[in-house]
Amino acid sequence: MVLYKDGKVYLKIVYWGMAGSGKTTILKTLYTLTKENKKEIVPIGNLQIIQKESGATLYFDRGLFQSTKQRQVYYRVFTVAGQTSFSPLRIKIFNRDEDKTDAVIFVADSQTKYLEDNVESLLELKSIAGERLINEIPLIVMLNKQDLKHIINSDNFIQVLKNEKLWYSPKNKLHIWNPLIYDTCALYEHQKxxxxxxxxxxxxxxxxxxYGDGKAPLEGDFSDPSLLIS
Ligand SMILES: Nc1nc2c(ncn2[C@@H]2O[C@H](COP(=O)(O)OP(=O)(O)OP(=O)(O)O)[C@@H](O)[C@H]2O)c(=O)[nH]1
Ligand SMILES: [Mg+2]
Known part of the structure; x- marks a missing residue:
């Protein structure tokens, strides 16, 4: 939920996805990239990383980022713990009463053998966010680990989104907010x-x-570069 405090705006973004898809690695790479101070977003303070010895996230990770163009705008970024048993914890991170999520970046492990696990993770997200996904909560998809072999591509994932009714046809005004799908690599040396x-x-x-007062705005040209507000 958007928080307004002392003239500042705080937006909450959650990286969601199956265990091991690369959420923590993405946050670390993002932090390193933005720390160099050459981007429109800079990190404030350090990342908070909570993990098991195995490297799997135990509770959540979090970081705070600030827009350099609009200095009053801050992004509170979380990653959830993807392991199946942490489901109640994920739900809590996503939907705390006073602190609902404003946007989701869904991180898939692109290896074909994990397609079912990715779908399961997406279904869990859908069951929590329901109708709010895309309508009120922007959805971005990362097909991560594209550096590996035997991987899915964006067409494969669009089919998944269509099956789950998370993809609008051009007849529907919401189609401009269909999830953008990125082929990514989170490893810093091969980052994409x-x-x-x-x-x-x-x-x-x-x-x-x-422009939408918390909903997907339907009027206007949102590709206008002057709207690059972050
Ligand atoms: N080859 C490759 N390996 C990756 C990539 N992203 C992450 N990994 C590796 O995948 C493993 C799991 O990455 P994490 O970032 O811990 O995954 P996670 O999604 O945070 O996992 P949970 O916290 O358990 O939900 C680590 O060994 C990473 O180095 C990638 O883009 N390519
Ligand atoms: Mg993690």
């Missing part, structure tokens, strides 16, 4: 589209709030 996907999520989140 980590910042770009995050930036687009920030942009959509701000547009939903400013």
């Amino acid at each position: 589209d980590i910042y770009r996907s995050f930036h687009e999520c920030c942009r959509r989140t701000a547009l939903y709030q400013i």
Whole structure:
């Protein structure tokens, strides 16, 4: 939920996805990239990473980022713990009473053998966010680990989204807010589209709030570069 405090705006973005899809790695790479101070978004303070010895997230990770163009705009970024047993915890992170999520970046492990697990994770998200996905909560998809072999592509995932009614046809006004799907690699040395996907999520989140009052705005040309508000 958008928080307004001392003239500042805080937007909450959650990286969601199956265990091991790369959420924590993405957040770390994003942090390193934005720390160099050459982007439109900079991190404030350090990341909070809570993990098991195995590297799997135990509770959540979180970081705070600030827009350098609109200094009063902050992004509170969370990753959930993807392991199946952490479901109640994920729901809590996503939907705390006073602190609902404003945008989701769904992180899929692109290896074909994990397609079912990705769908399961998407279904869980759908069961929690319900009708709010896309309508009120912008959705971005990262097909992560594209550096590996035997992987799915965006057409494969569009089919998944269609099956789950998370993809609008051009006849529907909401189709301009269909999830953008990025082929990504989270490893810092081979990074691909980590910042770009995050930036687009920030942009959509701000547009939903400013032009749609918390819903997907339906009138206007949102490809206008002057609307690059993050
Ligand atoms: N090859 C490759 N490996 C990746 C990529 N992203 C993450 N990994 C590796 O995948 C493993 C799991 O990554 P994490 O970032 O811990 O995954 P997670 O989604 O946070 O997992 P949970 O916290 O359990 O939900 C680690 O060994 C990462 O180095 C990628 O783009 N390519
Ligand atoms: Mg993690």
